[in-house]
Amino acid sequence: MATETAHAPQTNFNVSNEKMGMWAFLGSELLFFGAFITVYLVYVPRTADGPGPEVFDIPFTSVSTFILLMSSLAMVLALAGMQDGDLRRFRTWTLATALMGLVFLGGQLYEFTLFVQQDGLGLTTSAFSTSFYVLTSFHKVHVAVGVLMLGTLWFMSFTGRIRADGQGTNAVENVGLYWHFVDIIWIIIFTVVYLIPVDLVT
Amino acid sequence: MSAVDDQQRRTGLFQRPSSTAGIKGWLTTTDHKRIGIMYFVAAMIFFMAAGIEALLLRLQLATPEAQVLDSDVYSQMFTMHGVTMIFFAVMPLSAAFFNYLLPLLIGARDVAFPRLNALSLWVFVSGGIFLYSAVFFGGYPDTSWVNYAPIQEVGADPAGYTLEGGVQSNRMLFYSLSIQIAGIASLASAVNFITTTLNMRAPGMTFMRMPVFAWMTLVVSFLMLFAMPIIGVALWQLMFDAGYGGNFFRPGAGGEPILWQHLFWLFGHPEVYILILPAFGIVSEILPTFSRKPLFGYAAVVFSGVAIGFLGFGVWAHHMFTSGLGPVANAAFGLTTMFIAVPTGIKIFNWLGTIWFGSLRYRVPMLFSIGLVAMFTIGGLSGVTHAIVPHNAQQHETYYVVAHFHYVLFGGSVFGLFAGTYYWFPKVFGRMYNERLGQAHFWIQLIGFNLAFGPQHILGLEGMPRRYYTYPPGMGWDLWNLVSTIGGFLIALAVLLFVINLVWSARKGPEAPSDPWDARTVEWLTSSPPPQHNWDVVPTISARDELWHRKYTDEEIPRPVPAGASSDHEQGEADSEHIHLPDPSWWPLVLAIGLPVASWGVVMDSWPVIGGGIALMLFAGVAWGNEPVTEPEPDDVAEPVEP
Amino acid sequence: MTDTHDAQQEQDQQGQHQYPPSTGEYWQIAAILAVLTAVEIGLYYAGQAGMAASVTIPGLIILTILKFVLVVLWFMHLRFDRPVLNRLFIIGLIFAGVLYGIVALITLT
Numbered sequence: 025m026a027t028e029t030a031h032a033p034q035t036n037f038n039v040s041n042e043k044m045g046m047w048a049f050l051g052s053e054l055l056f057f058g059a060f061i062t063v064y065l066v067y068v069p070r071t072a073d074g075p076g077p078e079v080f081d082i083p084f085t086s087v088s089t090f091i092l093l094m095s096s097l098a099m100v101l102a103l104a105g106m107q108d109g110d111l112r113r114f115r116t117w118t119l120a121t122a123l124m125g126l127v128f129l130g131g132q133l134y135e136f137t138l139f140v141q142q143d144g145l146g147l148t149t150s151a152f153s154t155s156f157y158v159l160t161s162f163h164k165v166h167v168a169v170g171v172l173m174l175g176t177l178w179f180m181s182f183t184g185r186i187r188a189d190g191q192g193t194n195a196v197e198n199v200g201l202y203w204h205f206v207d208i209i210w211i212i213i214f215t216v217v218y219l220i221p222v223d224l225v226t
Numbered sequence: 227m228s229a230v231d232d233q234q235r236r237t238g239l240f241q242r243p244s245s246t247a248g249i250k251g252w253l254t255t256t257d258h259k260r261i262g263i264m265y266f267v268a269a270m271i272f273f274m275a276a277g278i279e280a281l282l283l284r285l286q287l288a289t290p291e292a293q294v295l296d297s298d299v300y301s302q303m304f305t306m307h308g309v310t311m312i313f314f315a316v317m318p319l320s321a322a323f324f325n326y327l328l329p330l331l332i333g334a335r336d337v338a339f340p341r342l343n344a345l346s347l348w349v350f351v352s353g354g355i356f357l358y359s360a361v362f363f364g365g366y367p368d369t370s371w372v373n374y375a376p377i378q379e380v381g382a383d384p385a386g387y388t389l390e391g392g393v394q395s396n397r398m399l400f401y402s403l404s405i406q407i408a409g410i411a412s413l414a415s416a417v418n419f420i421t422t423t424l425n426m427r428a429p430g431m432t433f434m435r436m437p438v439f440a441w442m443t444l445v446v447s448f449l450m451l452f453a454m455p456i457i458g459v460a461l462w463q464l465m466f467d468a469g470y471g472g473n474f475f476r477p478g479a480g481g482e483p484i485l486w487q488h489l490f491w492l493f494g495h496p497e498v499y500i501l502i503l504p505a506f507g508i509v510s511e512i513l514p515t516f517s518r519k520p521l522f523g524y525a526a527v528v529f530s531g532v533a534i535g536f537l538g539f540g541v542w543a544h545h546m547f548t549s550g551l552g553p554v555a556n557a558a559f560g561l562t563t564m565f566i567a568v569p570t571g572i573k574i575f576n577w578l579g580t581i582w583f584g585s586l587r588y589r590v591p592m593l594f595s596i597g598l599v600a601m602f603t604i605g606g607l608s609g610v611t612h613a614i615v616p617h618n619a620q621q622h623e624t625y626y627v628v629a630h631f632h633y634v635l636f637g638g639s640v641f642g643l644f645a646g647t648y649y650w651f652p653k654v655f656g657r658m659y660n661e662r663l664g665q666a667h668f669w670i671q672l673i674g675f676n677l678a679f680g681p682q683h684i685l686g687l688e689g690m691p692r693r694y695y696t697y698p699p700g701m702g703w704d705l706w707n708l709v710s711t712i713g714g715f716l717i718a719l720a721v722l723l724f725v726i727n728l729v730w731s732a733r734k735g736p737e738a739p740s741d742p743w744d745a746r747t748v749e750w751l752t753s754s755p756p757p758q759h760n761w762d763v764v765p766t767i768s769a770r771d772e773l774w775h776r777k778y779t780d781e782e783i784p785r786p787v788p789a790g791a792s793s794d795h796e797q798g799e800a801d802s803e804h805i806h807l808p809d810p811s812w813w814p815l816v817l818a819i820g821l822p823v824a825s826w827g828v829v830m831d832s833w834p835v836i837g838g839g840i841a842l843m844l845f846a847g848v849a850w851g852n853e854p855v856t857e858p859e860p861d862d863v864a865e866p867v868e869p
Numbered sequence: 870m871t872d873t874h875d876a877q878q879e880q881d882q883q884g885q886h887q888y889p890p891s892t893g894e895y896w897q898i899a900a901i902l903a904v905l906t907a908v909e910i911g912l913y914y915a916g917q918a919g920m921a922a923s924v925t926i927p928g929l930i931i932l933t934i935l936k937f938v939l940v941v942l943w944f945m946h947l948r949f950d951r952p953v954l955n956r957l958f959i960i961g962l963i964f965a966g967v968l969y970g971i972v973a974l975i976t977l978t
């Protein structure tokens with residue numbers, strides 16, 4: 025952090041432009057996911073005689089939720105490594121974060137194929153199925169973009185754009201903010217989509 | 227620029243453009259002023275395209291049962307007129323002013339994210355090109371700019387999905403994807419201008435010293451930040467419905483058409499303030515300058531602007547009074563809608579207070595500003611009549627509504643944006659526009675505008691419905707429709723004079739001094755046109771209307787201020803400062819090209835094309851991340867650069 | 870270019886907690902998050918086993934908010950950061966909550 029503050033840009037609010045821009049963007053993303061979640065909530069009971077939320081596999085999703093949650097821990101540890109000027113720790117934890125993201129994505133895709141093949145819940149089945157798939161898929165796209173950014177950060181630590189002297193801490197912090205945001209969106213989706221509606225419906 | 231122009235730059239993954247000359251210099255520019263000019267030119271091209279569409283509509287409606295356009299083409303034309311004007315003409319025209327002026331108004335050297343700024347420009351342009359390419363894929367969107375889903379299932383190009391899959395509606399996909407692309411550009415701009423305004427103000431430029439236009443930029447940016455994601459969601463859902471057999475708005479499978487209306491108007495009403503507030507900001511700069519008085523009630527103007535922005539999110543259902551929301555919701559939204567007239571009225575009274583007893587100079591920017599105050603007031607008043615629920619039910623879907631929003635958006639936004647164009651023209655090009663041609667433009671436009679849209683109030687109250695491609699004779703609508711068409715062509719003549727004036731004056735006009743209007747704000751402090759780094763020394767702000775203060779308060783005898791500098795310059799420390807400017811980059815342009823490519827893939831239902839577009843975006847994104855905003859220079863290689 | 874009025878905000882920052890938190894604190898937060906998630910899943914199964922929805926649903930909502938707040942405050946450092954960032958995010962949160970709340974209310978009734 026020491027090197028970072030020494031060269032931090034002088035701004036009116038004493039916070040880097042990148043970080044402020046990222047928080048503004050995340051504020052906007054709340055309205056994005058909020059709309060998808062609201063539409064989903066309205067459509068939960070509208071299964072058009074197709075399968076409903078009872079097809080969800082709670083134990084399986086709990087495991088992938090746990091993995092995504094722990095990837096947030098890996099992300100802050102990567103940032104801490106960066107702030108301590110320890111490039112090796114940064115690389116290890118960045119890679120760990122990205123891998124956990126990939127495992128989460130794999131689990132989700134596997135679950136989707138089960139829904140489609142075993143339960144007959146396709147995108148076009150009902151308002152419920154469309155809103156479920158689109159909501160969770162947009163979250164997945166966000167995770168995938170995050171994984172790509174983490175990979176880029178990891179790569180940049182070899183090309184000298186991220187260095188032990190603190191150069192690039194800003195980028196790591198901002199990618200971290202994005203990653204945690206994707207995580208908190210999943211925290212909400214997990215409860216709203218997987219844990220609550222079965223109670224509502226039954 | 228710096229001395230490293232000719233060096234090879236290798237810190238990115240690929241060699242970076244280093245020259246700012248020629249067409250390549252414009253394509254790769256990250257300079258907010260060049261981006262602003264390109265925004266303006268592109269938006270004016272779309273403005274004229276949408277204007278030609280409007281003329282076709284007016285020709286068709288000039289006489290009863292005319293055969294200029296058939297119903298299908300007519301539907302495409304009025305949809306394209308609306309979509310183009312709103313998303314590809316007026317919004318980007320405002321963005322042109324934000325881009326060019328915001329850093330100058332707050333005393334910054336550039337925006338917070340120069341490459342993101344270039345991305346906004348290219349994404350907007352590629353979205354417009356994508357929209358107009360629809361003609362090669364089965365026609366333009368034809369269901370009006372509000373596009374009440376599931377209207378994609380009827381019409382000339384229906385989406386014939388059953389539960390098993392079927393055909394997609396290409397026209398609807400072009401509607402959905404092109405506005406989605408334009409929305410991405412707006413969202414990027416919003417993040418950029420919010421950060422710029424909050425973080426990059428010159429020393430001493432406190433919030434309450436900011437010019438009103440900078441304030442309105444901030445408010446509009448917040449509106450875009452929170453409204454664009456809402457329409458983004460609605461458009462994604464529409465894309466899944468029209469292209470992939472989704473059920474978001476299909477009642478047959480449990481979908482809820484009313485949700486489209488909610489999401490659309492949750493965005494749609496803030497959108498009208500996104501369109502009008504920049505013009506309000508512009509006249510709030512022009513009226514004081516040409517009245518030679520400070521803005522009356524600066525704080526009231528600023529806070530009413532903020533209040534409009536805030537309240538604008540709470541009135542959306544006044545577009546849905548006839549959709550059966552129930553009396554409670556109707557009453558509540560009728561009330562909030564009337565409330566929003568209060569801050570708008572405050573602004574109008576403050577403008578009148580500014581003009582009151584001023585020593586007025588009726589130059590073209592002033593004429594257009596006064597025109598805005600008068601015309602917008604008419605539109606605002608007819609807007610209040612919409613807030614009365616029973617009244618609204620009577621006016622719904624008639625020409626009265628068309629008349630109302632043209633008074634607001636043309637009489638308001640476009641008059642304001644034209645005023646701003648004349649006002650800042652000398653700053654941007656270093657040359658004066660032709661005053662007589664400008665005056666002629668104003669009067670022809672004012673008369674043409676009132677002839678075109680004034681009679682539509684009457685037509686609407688007489689029951690003429692919107693969006694119908696023709697009408698039978700003997701309804702009593704013939705005369706006013708003819709008058710309206712004549713007015714439309716007068717507007718076209720006025721806009722033609724405008725374009726001729728701009729093109730001619732930019733090359734041949736007499737040279738302009740740095741402060742031709744004896745203005746009040748700091749952008750007139752620097753030379754006309756400003757140098758690439760805007761200021762040799764960033765001005766220190768000590769007052770609202772800083773330049774006026776320097777000219778008339780600091781010294782007893784007003785003196786001209788030297789170009790490109792100020793009294794700061796004389797204090798010495800000047801030239802030691804090393805100015806870092808963002809370097810040019812290809813990646814915003816490359817990334818923006820990926821969006822329409824992927825969108826064409828959706829229309830063609832071709833996964834390889836979609837994948838190609840996405841791959842192009844990812845490639846450009848990674849290359850972008852690996853390239854610093856500003857290349858390290860030989861004399862300070864040690865300094866870390868921001869990623 | 871720092872505004873003078875930001876100076877006092879800076880003092881507020883230095884108050885109770887040192888930035889950045891130690892890695893030990895990060896592990897503790899992660900452990901709490903894991904426990905909260907376990908409780909959530911437990912509540913879900915309790916609901917399946919017959920516990921009243923009037924207990925499980927508010928419980929789940931409270932736990933979710935807790936997790937949300939923990940991640941935002943600690944992992945995203947909002948607790949230690951400038952208030953302006955807080956505001957940017959909270960405005961979005963309020964807009965999303967209020968607007969979509971009204972839409973859901975109108976549509977469902």
Ligand SMILES: [Cu+2]
Pocket residue numbers: 494495498541542544545
């Ligand atoms: Cu409205």
